[in-house]
Amino acid sequence: MSLPQNDPIDLSEIINLFDVERLAVGNMTEMAYEYVASGAADEFSLRWNRQALDAIKLNTRVLVDVGEIDTRTSLLGLDLPYPILIAPTAYHKIMHPAGELATAQGASTASAVYVVSSFTTTPLSEIARVATQPLWFQLYVRDDRELTRALIQEAEAQGCRALCVTVDTPVAGVRNRQQRVDFAMPDGVSTPHMADAFALTKSLTWKDIEWLQSFVKIPILLKGILNPDDADLAVQAGVSGIIVSNHGGRNLDTVPATIEVLPRIAETVNKRVPILMDGGIRRGTDVVKAIALGADAVLVGKPICFGLACGGAAGVSKVLTILRTELELAMALTGKATISSIDQSVIWQ
Numbered sequence: 001m002s003l004p005q006n007d008p009i010d011l012s013e014i015i016n017l018f019d020v021e022r023l024a025v026g027n028m029t030e031m032a033y034e035y036v037a038s039g040a041a042d043e044f045s046l047r048w049n050r051q052a053l054d055a056i057k058l059n060t061r062v063l064v065d066v067g068e069i070d071t072r073t074s075l076l077g078l079d080l081p082y083p084i085l086i087a088p089t090a091y092h093k094i095m096h097p098a099g100e101l102a103t104a105q106g107a108s109t110a111s112a113v114y115v116v117s118s119f120t121t122t123p124l125s126e127i128a129r130v131a132t133q134p135l136w137f138q139l140y141v142r143d144d145r146e147l148t149r150a151l152i153q154e155a156e157a158q159g160c161r162a163l164c165v166t167v168d169t170p171v172a173g174v175r176n177r178q179q180r181v182d183f184a185m186p187d188g189v190s191t192p193h194m195a196d197a198f199a200l201t202k203s204l205t206w207k208d209i210e211w212l213q214s215f216v217k218i219p220i221l222l223k224g225i226l227n228p229d230d231a232d233l234a235v236q237a238g239v240s241g242i243i244v245s246n247h248g249g250r251n252l253d254t255v256p257a258t259i260e261v262l263p264r265i266a267e268t269v270n271k272r273v274p275i276l277m278d279g280g281i282r283r284g285t286d287v288v289k290a291i292a293l294g295a296d297a298v299l300v301g302k303p304i305c306f307g308l309a310c311g312g313a314a315g316v317s318k319v320l321t322i323l324r325t326e327l328e329l330a331m332a333l334t335g336k337a338t339i340s341s342i343d344q345s346v347i348w349q
């Protein structure tokens with residue numbers, strides 16, 4: 001397979017986050033598109049993530065002064081201009097030749113935190129050199145715990161500000177669409193920090209979380225929590241945050257939409273640690289809904305990959321800017337001028 005030949009796309013054609021996927025289809029190899037767009041098995045959870053967000057109605061208040069919309073928030077010691085982060089996604093060089101460097105530049109232009117995947121196709125040190133906004137690192141724990149430790153130490157040395165430990169992937173899901181295109185890394189693309197997808201450990205347990213806490217110096221978040229009982233264990237274990245995620249519908253098909261489980265997890269966590277959420281966030285109104293139902297911030301995965309394919313760094317920053325602008329409009333129109341004022345009252349019951 002050859003590397004992608006991304007033709008420059010007129011980014012003014014991208015008006016919303018659905019446009020970016022439509023435009024990316026023709027601008028990526030079929031293999032890369034199928035890798036990004038697909039979910040596991042019959043793709044129920046992939047669709048439910050979107051359908052469940054769409055099914056939530058908003059409740060507005062009028063005659064509220066929304067002359068100053070303030071989307072700022074703080075998260076694990078960082079002041080964020082708006083509560084949207086780039087979710088960790090693997091293999092950016094199959095989407096655009098500039099790969100993770102373009103993603104980091106796009107994130108920096110748009111003032112967003114970029115969570116770099118363990119399966120980055122660019123060394124972390126090179127990404128850190130171009131990023132002007134904070135980076136977080138997503139960790140896949142490997143069978144070899146000493147290599148895992150070395151990778152974390154590299155992430156810390158490169159200035160990553162938090163570690164998102166992915167806990168929902170002891171094995172990858174039934175990825176039929178990847179099988180159909182014989183998904184493989186093209187020649188010339190490698191993952192410098194992970195030997196291959198088979199290096200992931202299947203034996204990760206709460207004991208390993210304790211082990212990580214014994215030496216990791218940056219905040220640890222657990223990514224891929226769907227069960228309130230696990231959320232409770234995570235808080236008891238002393239982690240700094242949790243990410244409610246079903247891996248974008250890519251692992252276990254027929255688990256519920258993340259927006260559906262979020263309120264239950266928020267109830268259990270009861271503000272003891274910050275909660276992030278991802279899965280199907282495509283509109284500013286989706287961000288409002290997630291915050292109203294208990295998230296402190298959200299992450300976006302696939303639209304960033306498609307933005308990267310359409311226009312490198314400019315495509316990534318465009319996706320973030322559209323979503324941020326839509327969030328501001330949704331806040332003004334619901335009568336919520338600040339992030340902290342967004343609560344259950346904006347959900348039509």
Ligand SMILES: Cc1cc2nc3c(=O)[nH]c(=O)nc-3n(C[C@H](O)[C@H](O)[C@H](O)COP(=O)(O)O)c2cc1C
Nearest residue numbers: 036087088089090117166247248278279280301302
């Ligand atoms: C192409 C792709 C690659 C991904 N790679 C990773 C990864 O390396 N590590 C990880 O924890 N999650 C990974 N994910 C899951 C995302 O971090 C995130 O949970 C999900 O994409 C969010 O849903 P959304 O794509 O609907 O926004 C990946 C998702 C996609 C689409």
Ligand SMILES: CCCCC(=O)C(=O)O
Nearest residue numbers: 090119169172197247250
């Ligand atoms: C085996 C996992 C590879 C990266 C990933 O997390 C994904 O494709 O969803």
